[in-house]
Amino acid sequence: MSAIGDLSQVPPEFLNALAGLRQARCRNELRLDEIPAPSRLAPYAVALGAEVLQSAQPGPLPVHGPARAAFADNHAEELATGRFILLYDPDGSEVWDGTFRIVTYIRAQLEPDMGNDALLGSVAWTWLVEALQTHDAGYRSAGGTATRILSESYGSLADRVDTIDIELRASWTPDSDSVQKHLEAWADMVCTFAGLPPLPEGVAALPNRRRS
Numbered sequence: 001m002s003a004i005g006d007l008s009q010v011p012p013e014f015l016n017a018l019a020g021l022r023q024a025r026c027r028n029e030l031r032l033d034e035i036p037a038p039s040r041l042a043p044y045a046v047a048l049g050a051e052v053l054q055s056a057q058p059g060p061l062p063v064h065g066p067a068r069a070a071f072a073d074n075h076a077e078e079l080a081t082g083r084f085i086l087l088y089d090p091d092g093s094e095v096w097d098g099t100f101r102i103v104t105y106i107r108a109q110l111e112p113d114m115g116n117d118a119l120l121g122s123v124a125w126t127w128l129v130e131a132l133q134t135h136d137a138g139y140r141s142a143g144g145t146a147t148r149i150l151s152e153s154y155g156s157l158a159d160r161v162d163t164i165d166i167e168l169r170a171s172w173t174p175d176s177d178s179v180q181k182h183l184e185a186w187a188d189m190v191c192t193f194a195g196l197p198p199l200p201e202g203v204a205a206l207p208n209r210r211r212s
Helices: 012-022 065-075 120-134 180-193
Strands: 030-035 044-055 076-093 098-110 139-151 163-174
Touching: 012 044, 012 076, 012 180, 030 180, 044 180, 076 180, 098 139, 098 180, 120 139, 120 163, 120 180, 163 180
Parallel strands: none
Antiparallel strands: 030 044, 044 076, 076 098, 098 163, 139 163
């Protein structure tokens, strides 16, 4: 999973974290792939990109590999996207309050009439906190922003329907190098942004995701 070439030079704490990411169990609707990691944020980093796809065909998507990618590209609609980045600095960081930091991003499209919902951002943040708690993913120093984006079309594109997207950017420090539960919590949250049922009991839901 790591983009680092010579693993013999990688600290064991980061290798243990990578092993935990590989063991994460995510929903079949989630397409998860390694993407280029940022090189300036920390000495060691790994990044994953996620898509939640709504298949036009019955049955689950292939689990992984080229068959899944081909199926998704030809038979599915994208409902939500996201990025999960794990950073590691052996010297630690006062800003992070630790040696590891998780940085995430999720974006999904909503029904246009939901864009004025004043609670939309707080619901998104609440779900992040509750997802981490549900998965027993200990953390500290969490922060983030929720943004609503209105897209309007004009001129030759005026016949396009206006769209509203919700974006959540968040980061937190895991309480250990065991990060499997953190990825699983985040993956479930991406699926929730896409409007996929069911939700765990007591977890708030974002209202009215886009549907074709």
